[in-house]
Amino acid sequence: MEYNDVVEAVVFALRKAHTELPDDVVKAIKKAYESEDNEIAKRNLEAILKNIDAAKKLGVPMCQDTGIPVFFVSVGRELCLDFDLKAAIVEGVRKATAEIPLRPNAVHPITRENSGDNTGMNVPQINIDLVEGDELKLVVMPKGAGSENVSALKMMLPTEVNKVKEFVVETVKKAGGKPCPPVFVGVGVGGTFDGAAKLAKKALLKNVLEMNEFELEMLEAVNELGIGPMGLGGKNTALAVLVEMGHCHTASLPVAVNIQCWANRRAEVVLR
């Protein structure tokens, strides 16, 4: 495996993520379309499904907000990487921005100057994990701002375990129509201040059709809000609530809620 293999893998994964939604996500949207009897909700879901088809057919990004690229990289411990892995990922993002193309979204946080190529200080965001085996797995999640802006984190009290659901529902309620509902809700329970946020983001990588009882209970509570597709009312405010947990300090209960729009974009490539 060489530097250029990683560059090309990044371009491939980003192109795939932007032009084709994962099967489980499309299935969840179709199910919502069938379940909705509110006419305006149905029309919005119909537009979403048409848009998914158009993006795939034309090979163009389904949403103009091509997000900030977030990478989850698993490095097999038997691999010997004789090159700068992070530099290769950054170059892949630059190349993808020009070739696909992607909207340049990365700006300096204070001057607001746009870097022009989706790279900059700590961008793309790269999370590296060391795993067993001899494979390099690259998972990319382009994260849009509409949904990221309404995400929230709360350092709850250890005695507030029964209020986690309330916090999740409150966050979705406050978000209203802003994050392009129906949304996917990633919840990180436990860990540390930063760890909970990371868990919430990782939860969004899970299969959206496989929820446990706790997740389904929160999904039901969220959908009782009636916010509906695009905030215009309906049964489908969220399509899934997905939880990742981590042990935490006995004195704390960090909970993070990372909202994702209907365009739950992710793609992966495995290199050997």
Place this chain on the structure above:
Amino acid sequence: MEYELITPLSREEILKLKVGDTVYVTGEIFTARDEAHAKALEWMDEGKELPFSFDRGVVYHCGPLVKKNGEWKVVSAGPTTSARMNPFTPKILEKVECMAIIGKGGMSEEVVNAMKGKAVYLAFTGGAGALAAQSIKRVKGVVWEDLGMPEAVWLFEVERFGPCIVAIDAHGNSLYRR
């Protein structure tokens, strides 16, 4: 009801629209988000003439993905979250005759009030950028390009842009209340 709106708009046709109506827009629209709103207000306060006109026009809350192949071409251009423009919109509506805003996610009660008798808010499906691009026929121009691709003001020629839902009408009604 379903309506075809052709720019420049008239007050009369804006007042006819009710929440829940479907609208298709044909003619010229221009994009503006946070930075463009802030800059436009600054220029108005300083008495400087804007390089684009709000009057009888349609503002599109959008930061498009465009590509230059000789001339600019729109790749993907759905609406952005309108709520970020809540602080600017009442001031702008006070100063100019902007008659329609296309966006997503809705706007504040303060904006709903400012739109009374003046303007409507049209909701286009958020994230449907590839779909929106199909009814944007041409990029007629771009100003304030130094703000970067998403924040610049793009002037589009559109044909039957929609379907848009009248989500806030000029009579104080909003579909976002619940």
